[in-house]
Amino acid sequence: MLSLKTITLDQIKTSPIALEFDEIIPDEVYTWEKADFEKYMVPIGNSRFPLTDYFTIEVEGDAESADDVKMVINGDCGRVKYIGSKMSAGEIIVNGDADLHCGAEMEGGSITVNGNADSYAGREMRGGSLTITGNTREFCGSSYIGDWRGMSGGTITLHGNAGKQLGECLSGGKIIVKGNCDILAGIHMTKGYIQIDGDVTRWPGGQMKNGDIVVNGELGRLLEGFTQEGIYDDPEIEGEVLSGKYIKYIGDIALNGKGRLWLNAEKNRDKL
Known part of the structure; x- marks a missing residue:
């Protein structure tokens, strides 16, 4: 522009x-x-x-x-x-x-x-781009209190760290986190793409039904509702080409979910 x-x-x-x-x-x-x-x-x-x-x-x-x-x-x-x-x-x-x-x-x-x-940066976002060079707190790209519709379009790029429940109820769009992320990234998500280049504390994708979550760093704890599907070399996901081997999980099976969780195999050898 x-x-x-x-x-x-x-x-x-x-x-x-x-x-x-x-x-x-x-x-x-x-x-x-x-x-x-x-x-x-x-x-x-x-x-x-x-x-x-x-x-x-x-x-x-x-x-x-x-x-x-x-x-x-x-x-x-x-x-x-x-x-x-x-x-x-x-x-x-x-x-x-x-x-x-x-x-x-x-x-x-x-x-x-x-x-x-x-908190709530980019909540219920429908389009455009939001870039944050530092950190953000909880509920980035999420729904708001009492609602079940989170971000549905656009792109959030976070160069620092993200708080808990990043992309909660995500139904579209793309969130890229260059730093680390707290618990429950992508909880309740139904569509869209989340990429976290740093470490994740635990439990990404809780109760997700669809969409993709990529963790390029180390994941502290994986939810039991995910089943391992296989290991893939250099997968391309939502236009993003990932370099290296990735462990692919499907879940959350508690909701008969078909969401895809991709873990960097080199950083998560304990989960192979």
Whole structure:
């Protein structure tokens, strides 16, 4: 995307109560000028306060649509929730950490967090790309409380470590984790692809019905609901070509599942 309009928010101060940025997405602000941001009141708890209490804003260029917008947020946004939530176009770059629900329900466009992201990053995501250069906490790419529909499209790339229940209820899309992952990755998943390049604590794929989970590092403990099908050389899965030998498991048999769990054989010799 060639950005024609750049919106830059430089943080002045943080708030002990999280700011909510779900209204400040390219879809909504592509026609805004600096004066519009300066009069905008951002939700904080059950009240609203001037955005300019927390950020200075610069606007350069023009946009015919949200596709033409690049938003750059500079500062520690560890107390800024819903960054990029429900966006369908454009680009957001966060040069710092992000709070809860970053990229939640996004449908398109791209978000890059040059830092860590809190829980529920990319939850119920339907399209677009979310890249996090640091770590994220639990429920990345998952469903939300009381729902059974998780991420269904798009791509999440996590360069650090992931917390528990990564991709819970995943029904599509792709999640790539360059670091390690906590328990129950892919629990309840029905479709989609999860690749974890580091180590996994235990129990990936619990109650999964379909989809693929790849573990390139060492798996601490495998669920009993998976049966070994065989060993494969350089398998290609969902467009990803894996290098080396992989042990393929099918499960979770507790749900008559046909999900596929692939373990790097070299790192998991104890499971051969």
